[in-house]
Amino acid sequence: MHSDQSDRAPWWLRLLAFGGIGFLFLPIAVIVLYAFNAESSGYSFPPQGFTLGWFAAAFARDDVLAAIGLSLRLAALATVLALLLGTLAAAALYRRDFLGKDAITMMLILPIALPGIITGIALLSAFRLADITPGFWTIAIGHATFCVVVVYNNVIARFRRISTSLLEASQDLGADMWQSFRYVILPQIATALLAGGMLAFALSFDEIIVTTFTAGNEVTLPIWMLNQLTRPRDVPITNVVALCVMLMTALPILAAYTLTRGTEDIAGSGK
Template sequence: MRSDLTAGGAESPSWLLRLAAWGGLVFLHFPILIILLYAFNTEEAAFSFPPKGFTLHWFSVAFGREDVLEAIGLSLKIACLATVIAMVLGTLAAAALYRRSFFGKESLTLMMVLPIALPGIITGLALLNGFKQLGIEPGVLTIVIGHATFCVVIVYNNVVARFRRTSYSLIEASMDLGADGWQTFRYIILPNLSSALLAGGMLAFALSFDELIVTTFTAGHEKPLPLWLLNQLTRPRDVPVTNVVAMLVMLVTMVPVLLAYLLSRGGDSVAGSGK
């Protein structure tokens, strides 16, 4: 047996593959590192390399502006509402589809995935036309509904994968021992779904918080954080403040994604977890 095989029998990757992997990571994260670096730059007007110095001044400026705080608060409100709706609907859909076989099940599953599989501009246009047909004015409600349409998919995928890993004999044993439907859900189903729900909710929150395209079509006169950042591109003198807010968005979205990964890892072999 070759000495470069690992204990599991898999061949160790060559230095070229490792270099390519690290190169891909640097390519993906270099723009993020630039934003993080210039959030602490003392230069006011624009980007300059190397940075002139290190300062925390722009953080106090950013959090002292009413428009920034209002945009952050609105985005947090929208993300929380969309996440709650997605967790409820996604869990119910997973419970209805994971074990039953019936005519049209695959079509329903496809319809569940479509909002996140389609380009955001298509989803946004469809939602805008639908709201106009119903006579609903764009605002906070329409943004929440728009975000919930693709957040449901995230929760559904996590929950249906966990359902498939949960033995149905546990539910049958609970019912045989005299537990009613609510008790079975509270003491058997919910504890088994808790980490999947938490991971799905975190991912849904992260996606909703920085969603731009669907928000653009459904926001109306509202200005959540992604639209605020987009408008800042026309104000070069506000670049330092924009960098600080962009760094905040990255942190708010990266932390839930990382936690969701830690909670849900190990279930990739389950059908549905990666769809």
């Protein structure tokens, strides 16, 4: 009994922890609350009734729908690029040691480790040197540079837990490399790919800093929300859109956590 009590954190430390969590989530709770506020003046306290009218008003606006559609297309394309490049990089690096391997790994991780403004300026400079006009494709490439990391980390961790004897047994039984990948490797890494893809989608969908430098005249949903800061009359609409953004980024992250939880043990990895 005494040991159980001694393992618990002191009350003041628990209070600080809950206070920190409350400090982080209170602004989110305010946005959620006022997205349903019947009052049109913004953040009048207390909220003046409950309404779903702002949701209808938000999704009736062409600028909101255009921004959502653009962000969805960009996130989907960036996710596909990240899945392809991240999986290939993980497959190339997880078993072999060679000169420059650490440098390649560092370059893969660097875009998400650096401040977004540094990545954005570097990408803009590269596009200008190549005489590429910023637009849809430059945003997708910019997003893919940091989305690759989450796919790579998920897939290479799964690769390292797969026994090489599985692949050797497949080839001994006459399977070529494509068949071995399709029937042996792909089922083992499927949940890692799905989780990495969901995380990449969430990262791309609400990215603002890198997008600002690579967007040109394109208006993604985060840029639309940034522009709304100068329009106080549209606060209820902005709250609704912010709530949708939070849901569309939080749900893939929760799904990725659920998919990867309890999948540490790979069939055959201990044989």
